[in-house]
Amino acid sequence: MADFNKVLTPGDIKQGLVNTVIEIPEGSSLKVEWDRKRAVFMLDRVEPAIFAKPCNYGFIPQTLDEDGDELDTLVITKEPLPTGIWLEGRILGVLNFEDDGEMDHKIIIVPADDRNEGDVLQTIDDLSDQWKKQVEYHFNHYKDLKKPGTTKVLGWGNIADAKGIITSCIERYNSTEG
Numbered sequence: 001m002a003d004f005n006k007v008l009t010p011g012d013i014k015q016g017l018v019n020t021v022i023e024i025p026e027g028s029s030l031k032v033e034w035d036r037k038r039a040v041f042m043l044d045r046v047e048p049a050i051f052a053k054p055c056n057y058g059f060i061p062q063t064l065d066e067d068g069d070e071l072d073t074l075v076i077t078k079e080p081l082p083t084g085i086w087l088e089g090r091i092l093g094v095l096n097f098e099d100d101g102e103m104d105h106k107i108i109i110v111p112a113d114d115r116n117e118g119d120v121l122q123t124i125d126d127l128s129d130q131w132k133k134q135v136e137y138h139f140n141h142y143k144d145l146k147k148p149g150t151t152k153v154l155g156w157g158n159i160a161d162a163k164g165i166i167t168s169c170i171e172r173y174n175s176t177e178g
Contacts, residue, residue: 001039001040001041001084002039003039004021004034004039004061004086005036005039005061005062005070005177006039007061008021008061008062008086009061009062010060010061010062010063010166010170011060011088011089013091013163013166013167013170014163016090016091016159016163017088017089017090017091017112018060018073018088018089018091018107018109018166019060019061019086019087019088019089020058020059020060020073020075020086020087020089020109021034021058021059021061021084021085021086022056022057022058022075022081022082022083022084022085022086022087023041023057023058023059023083024053024056024057024058024083025053025056025080025081025082025083026053026054026055026056026077026079026080026081027052027053027080028052028053028080029046029047029048029049029051029052029053030043030046030047031043031044031045031046031047032044032083033069034059034070036069036070041083041084047142048145051138051141051142053138054131054134054135054138055074055075055076055077055135056074056075056076056077056080056081057072057073057074057075058072058073058075058081059071059072059073060073060107060166060169062170062173062174062177063166063169063170063172063173064169064172064173064176065103065104065105065165065169065172066102066103066104066172067099067102067103067104068102069104070169071105071107071165071166071169072104072105072106072107073089073106073107073108073109074095074106074107074108074109074135075087075089075109075110075111076092076108076109076110076121076127077110077111078116078117087111087112088111088112088113089109089110089111089112090109090110090111090112090119091107091108091109091159091162091163091166092108092109092110092121092122092123092124092126092127092159092162093107093108093123093124093156093157093158093159093161093162094106094107094108094124094156094157094158094161094162094165095108095135095136095139095153095156095157096153096154096155096156096157097139097151097152097153097154098151098152098154099143099150099151100147100150100151105165105169106139107162107165107166108124108127108162123158123159124156124157124158124159132156136153139151139153140152140153
């Protein structure tokens with residue numbers, strides 16, 4: 001397996017494109033994480049089935065968010081994507097999220113080339129209110145059985161907000177790793 005932080009760049013942020021690596025397929029209750037030090041995926045824990053991921057979950061290589069991990073992505077597709085694949089995604093916006101007092105942003109993306117849906121999703125505003133409510137509920141409550149009250153959704157941001165966060169996370173990675 002390749003070290004994604006060595007073989008992939010974050011993407012063309014100015015053009016609204018990111019590279020993302022899938023950690024957890026939509027519908028899975030297995031909390032798989034990229035282990036940056038060993039350059040492999042690991043099973044961190046098994047979540048209760050009621051907290052299965054509402055969409056594909058991944059990360060942007062060569063980034064570090066304020067929580068010390070790669071910047072997370074929520075990848076919207078019609079089918080679950082398997083752990084370990086990477087794709088170029090188009091940025092729609094960001095979910096501002098706090099976990100144990102640290103910012104843990106989630107960049108919302110779709111595949112850059114979606115011929116099935118005709119690239120219908122262009123911004124965060126194109127997502128249904130119901131989808132947003134489900135994602136908010138998931139992230140507000142997925143740790144309730146173990147550590148209640150430690151997660152908080154702080155709202156949604158647009159493409160410009162997401163690009164700013166990605167740029168900051170690239171700078172943090174470069175200052176830490178370089």
